[in-house]
Amino acid sequence: MAGAVEIPMIVYLMGGGAMLFVLLVGGAVMSFSGGEQVKSRRLGTVTKRAKVDEVKKKESGIKVIDDGRNAKGLDKVIRKLLPNPNLLRQRLMQAGLETTLNQYFIVCLGVGVFITLLNYKVSGLSLVPSMLFGVGGGLGLPSVILKWLIGRRREKFLGKLPEAMDLMVRGLRSGLPVSETIKTVGAEIEKPIGTEFSRVVDDLQLGRTMEESLWRCADRIGVTEFRFFVVCISVQRETGGNLGETLANLSEILRKRRAAKLKIKALSSEARFSAYLIGSLPFVMGGILYTLNPGYISKLFIDPTGITMLSVGGTWLTIGFATMAKMVRFEI
Template sequence: MNTQTLALSFLAATTIGGLAWVFVYPLLSGEKQAESRRASIGKPEPAARQAEKTQRSRREQVEGTLKDLEARRQKEKRISLNVRLMQAGLASWSTQKFMTVSGILAAAAFVLAWVAGGGILGAAGLAFGAGFGLPRWGLSYLKNRREKNFLKALPDAVDVVVRGIKAGLPLFDSIKVVAADAPEPLKSEFNAIIETQAIGMPLGDACARLFERMPVPEANFFGIVIAIQQKSGGNLSEALGNLSKVLRDRKKMAEKIQAMSMEAKASASIIGSLPPIVMLLVYMSTPDYIALLWTHPTGQLMLVACVTWMSIGILVMKKMINFDF
């Protein structure tokens, strides 16, 4: 009886000890945690996590590129006269030549106003407008006309680049094709990209500098797409195809805005042209009555003030009817 009891007790104790060894000891000793750590080190990461890391890295590269471009634009916010001449398509003109032409225009306007009997004040005001305002207005007109011609041809040029890349041509050769067949000013701008890249500048940076010569958002989009693709890779044909669609949509939006604002532009043109037309009609009917404006000193002062206020009003109306998008 005692032997049986001792045997059962021994077996029970052995069973309990075995169970404790199997289930409790690994938790207390830390072997289970060590095995899980070793398994996690040796086990490869899931594909979804790797894709997420790759996407995060690409997003960081894109954000870094955009920040660099924005910082560069902020530094170059003040545009020099040489850059304005280049943007207007007058790259062959120097600053001295532009100043000389402005001075000649101012002197000619002063002499003509003095000979016509406009007085010293009227002649000085006309000389200032002809020497300072007229040349810069001409630069602005040439710049806007050049930008319109560039935007008209850019979507087709991007499509040519996309088709060349899909056909197996490198990006640089596709840009050469555009530079050979595109109309001006797109041809000269893409030739400038080729020349800049030929002297050692990376193609992404050369395309990013397009915005300096052609300050329109579409040129900035093209430079950003090329710069990001050169740094982080990706499907360039797909990215440029999307860019072409965006450019065409922006063109449609600009035409729609222009059509919707034509009524306001016509009203502003009529309001701005009424004072000169009335002045001309009064001069044709009674010239002695209105001649006091440029023969009498008080009239000259009033005429200069009227021209100043009319110019301010025209600029305000122009600002109100021009829509940025």
């Protein structure tokens, strides 16, 4: 193409290194959140005692260990590539998907090939940068979508959980056993609450205990509030007491907890909007300048001073994003 400026390969390599550094900095800031660590420790302390009896029961039964020796074909390749395939399988269940690891791997591969061809054929990049973008997109885009699906499903579950507890309280006060109230919730409440409670009923019909069935459901959902619900039922079955009153109190606590979260979200909306607006300005203005005068802005990608400016600016922009995200995130 006449007048087009050829960008050296070193620019792509330096840009990829800067992007990797930015992602590592952002991930490190997010992963060392004190609130998440405190919540995990508190939840582990609360649920440890409730799981002791279930562990003892499972130790006396027959265990089937999946060590990967019987894996064949694509399963064997996935087990070698993924350090912990069970974690990915659990995330797929938490998203409410019936997708297997093979299907997820094929989707990632298809997304990567599509992005590679798009950059190579349409954008005119060379093969190596196109493959780098393809690998990043094939691994990152499905993971981002999966995380979004998990968050959306958890929000729906939390929104209906107090209503499900109220329905169980009315059933318990009328004299129904716990298993029947769970069956009623599975039939009356819409998904994902109804779907998960129906699975609990199916597990009970297959011969599993109440605690085991509820903990399996808690692992599929991954919601802290539901683990509190399971602990209440487990402790009541061991020590006795008025389960209806306990669930009614827990339902009220969950409603207040959700109301506080929504209030915090509303109060921090201005800061979040400012972060989105300020963060998008460099990319929007860069796109406008590239459209109007490509030769003018292309010096940033060719001149060493411009490359240094882009790297420093991208690093500080990511640090600012991480700082603002931590400022508007509160654990209740």
